[in-house]
Amino acid sequence: MLLFTNARIEAISAAGTFLSKEGNLQTSAVGDFKPGELGCRPRGGSGVTKERIGVVYLTDGRRDDLTYASAVALGLNHSRGIDIHIVQAGFSADPPPTVLELLQAKGHRLATHTLLTVDRGLPGRGHITPTAYAKSDAIALVSNEHDVVCYLDNDTLAVQPLDLEVAAPKAQPLAAAPDLSISTGSDNPTFFANCDKHGLQRRYFNSGLLIINASRWRASGIPERYEAAVRAHAEFCPYWDGSCTDLDQCAFNIAAGGSWETLPVEFNVQKSAFQTPYWDRALIRHYTGSKKFLPARAHRADGKERSVLRRIAHECQDLGLEIPAGYLGLAYWANRLRRKAERARISRLIGQFLVV
Structure with missing residues (x-):
């Protein structure tokens, strides 16, 4: 569940001009931007953005050194132009000018959005803040604007040339890489027995990189099941057969069930x-x-x-x-x-x- 503020959209135009306007993201209009100039095109309008992958970062502003360094590393290594969306949970801040300049020079576009998340009443754990629950909200914010959406945690770093388009799901709503600590039994030796006990598949992905076919995702029911799973998981985690320190990841796995494709581990090591x-x-x-x-x-x-x-x-x-x-x-x-x-x-x- 989410609310959008009157979000400030900021982007690089094709001519390299930094734009800033006011618009309401709940409507089909976002100010007087032309679709071709935006990192996210107006809903209901025509534009070239749907043909570009939309990359989504979610931030509460505490570690935006990581957020923008991650975005720049991806921009330096990605083989084609992408639209990068920085979703700011509960605040609004301009991106660093040199980040904008570099991404534009590489053929990418960047937009910032302000998101007011509905308080789910659930705590964070350790270094992970409750903002993590809003990954589904951040994805929903741009899922109408792109055919393919890639959610990335801000502690990811692209270190080699890559193309996210080749990793897009072919038949399922979601593609993701295995969680190497959980799926192997390294952190949870009873993982496989618990999956069998609770009727879960012995497959488990890491939610730090989610590549989504937007139309299949919206039709899949995963976002709705995720909301229910988050609340149930706060009381009991079937993967651990008890309490669990994870926030969103187990809930995403429960919500997706078997409706995801396994990516090579190289996409999220x-x-x-x-x-x-x-x-x-x-x-x-x-x-x-x-x-x-x-x-x-x-x-x-x-x-x-x-x-x-x-x-x-x-x-x-x-x-x-x-x-x-x-x-x-x-x-x-x-x-x-x-x-x-x-x-x-x-x-x-x-x-x-x-x-x-």
């Missing part, structure tokens, strides 16, 4: 696979847990990651990023050696999971 061959091959790295890719730390950032972050720091100086010097890469390799046993364990579990 979570931090549980840190420093494994899967991490090395990742198109998008996902810094699950409390320690993110910013602030950058020498023992966590390999050469590939430092290269992406250095370019962001150079091109978008108003983000104020500080990147460890190259010679400090020795700290990464020392950390890799220290974690040899853990790397071998999770690599074995992931390998066993992928051959099933």
Whole structure:
């Protein structure tokens, strides 16, 4: 459930002009913009935006260094123009000017939206705030504007060239990558037994990257089932057969059931696979847990990651990023050696999971 404010839409036009207007996102009009100039076209109007993938980030403003660095990394690595939507939960703020300039230069467009979420009365957990429950709201905000919508958590970092269009679901409403901690039994050894006990499929995706066929998604009933699942999950998690520290992810899996396609893990390699061959091959790295890719730390950032972050720091100086010097890469390799046993364990579990 959601409410839209009179949202300020901000975008780069084809000519590179930064635009700012007022409009009501609940109607078919958004001010006097021309559809071809917008990162999100007016509902009911014609425009080119539906042919472009819409990428959605949801933020409460607490870690917008991550939000905009993630958006820029994606813009630098994506093979074709995309429309990036920054959905700001309960606040309104301008994006950094250098971020806008860089994304426009790469053929992308950016829009910011203000979203007032209905208080679900549910708490956050640890570093995850209750804003996470509003992922479905953020998706709904732009799902009429694009044929394909990609939701991304702001702790994701694209580190290699990629094309999200090839990952769009072919027949289902949703495509996602497996959660490497849960699906392998690494974090939850009773996962498979609990799935059998509660009549759930032994498939479980990570909700940090969701690629959605918008029309199938709206018709699937998943958004409605998600709302019911969120409330039920707050009392009991069938995957853990009891309490659970997750907020939205289990509910999305319950709501989707079997109606999702499995993406190659390279599209969303979570931090549980840190420093494994899967991490090395990742198109998008996902810094699950409390320690993110910013602030950058020498023992966590390999050469590939430092290269992406250095370019962001150079091109978008108003983000104020500080990147460890190259010679400090020795700290990464020392950390890799220290974690040899853990790397071998999770690599074995992931390998066993992928051959099933």
